Amino acid sequence: MITAKGIFRQTPLWQRALASAIRDPAELLRELSLDPALLTAAQAAATLFPLRVPRSFVARMRPGDPDDPLLRQVLPLAAELESAPGFTADPLDEQATQAAPGVLHKYSGRALLIVTGACAVHCRYCFRREFPYAENQAHFNAGQSTLTYLAGDASLREVILSGGDPLALSDRRLGELLTALDHIPHLERVRIHSRLPIALPERVDDGLLATLARTRLRLVVVSHANHPHEIDETVVTALARLASIGATLLNQTVLLHGVNDAPETLAALSERLFTARVLPYYLHLLDPVRGAAHFAVKESAALAIMDRLRQRLPGYLVPRLVREQPGQLAKTPVESI
Numbered sequence: 001m002i003t004a005k006g007i008f009r010q011t012p013l014w015q016r017a018l019a020s021a022i023r024d025p026a027e028l029l030r031e032l033s034l035d036p037a038l039l040t041a042a043q044a045a046a047t048l049f050p051l052r053v054p055r056s057f058v059a060r061m062r063p064g065d066p067d068d069p070l071l072r073q074v075l076p077l078a079a080e081l082e083s084a085p086g087f088t089a090d091p092l093d094e095q096a097t098q099a100a101p102g103v104l105h106k107y108s109g110r111a112l113l114i115v116t117g118a119c120a121v122h123c124r125y126c127f128r129r130e131f132p133y134a135e136n137q138a139h140f141n142a143g144q145s146t147l148t149y150l151a152g153d154a155s156l157r158e159v160i161l162s163g164g165d166p167l168a169l170s171d172r173r174l175g176e177l178l179t180a181l182d183h184i185p186h187l188e189r190v191r192i193h194s195r196l197p198i199a200l201p202e203r204v205d206d207g208l209l210a211t212l213a214r215t216r217l218r219l220v221v222v223s224h225a226n227h228p229h230e231i232d233e234t235v236v237t238a239l240a241r242l243a244s245i246g247a248t249l250l251n252q253t254v255l256l257h258g259v260n261d262a263p264e265t266l267a268a269l270s271e272r273l274f275t276a277r278v279l280p281y282y283l284h285l286l287d288p289v290r291g292a293a294h295f296a297v298k299e300s301a302a303l304a305i306m307d308r309l310r311q312r313l314p315g316y317l318v319p320r321l322v323r324e325q326p327g328q329l330a331k332t333p334v335e336s337i
């Protein structure tokens with residue numbers, strides 16, 4: 001007989017860590033010895049987009065500091081309840097690019113799949129914080145329209161797995177998905193956009209590595225780290241393990257007021273990423289999603305930060321500053337004239 005305790009033991013460590021993530025603002029404030037006066041606003045903002053943060057990510061925050069850069073990314077604030085001109089529910093007009101269930105086809109040669117709505121961490125600035133995942137997820141059973149679409153467009157070379165977070169899928173589901181993609185002959189690459197190697201490095205375990213190593217497709221993993229404090233030794237190990245199976249590792253960062261809008265911080269992030277065998281890829285200007293206006297950094301300030309970064313770092317450690325604009329066929333570089 002398998003007892004409940006036995007089933008618990010069979011559940012991978014990362015799934016147990018995910019299940020025990022902090023979801024209650026009161027608990028987060030208690031864990032970090034923060035002022036309980038923050039609670040009312042946090043609870044109100046969490047009704048719009050719930051709090052979720054893994055305990056190992058919380059362990060990288062400074063107790064007693066309400067301005068900790070990791071905390072600022074996850075703590076619901078009263079500012080989220082304020083409306084701001086130009087900040088909307090779907091800032092990238094993604095609904096308009098849906099080509100089949102869960103398939104966003106914006107760019108030539110690549111299609112992006114929404115494979116889950118689940119994430120390990122809820123980032124307050126997320127441009128998909130109001131995305132209607134229930135009606136917009138890819139279906140991967142044989143004969144279903146997602147696969148039919150991908151198989152029917154021979155111009156596609158690359159599939160981007162997104163969400164939510166594609167590494168929130170179980171190894172079994174992820175393996176089935178990769179096998180289905182393996183069978184589409186014109187595909188050459190699969191790219192996984194994930195915050196899990198950073199937010200929940202326990203996810204990069206033997207089961208995941210074995211699952212990823214089985215695909216015939218060239219593997220690119222784009223992590224999402226915004227601050228050097230996110231990359232502790234457990235994260236370095238997780239990323240090195242992904243590199244060890246031949247994955248190309250890149251990182252994207254969102255430029256966030258009060259989190260990383262200083263050249264020293266971004267330079268330290270690039271150095272730290274390189275220690276973990278990851279190259280900085282994009283530095284995104286904030287997508288104007290409703291509830292996130294307090295994270296915005298002006299374009300002129302962003303350009304000044306980039307100038308200072310170029311003075312401090314070798315070119316291969318300087319990410320490209322970009323903004324995403326609805327209807328454009330590529331990300332728009334943001335450059336000084």
Ligand code: SF4
Binds near residue numbers: 118122126127129165
């Ligand atoms: S992990 Fe990615 S998709 Fe999930 S909330 Fe954060 S930014 Fe959004």
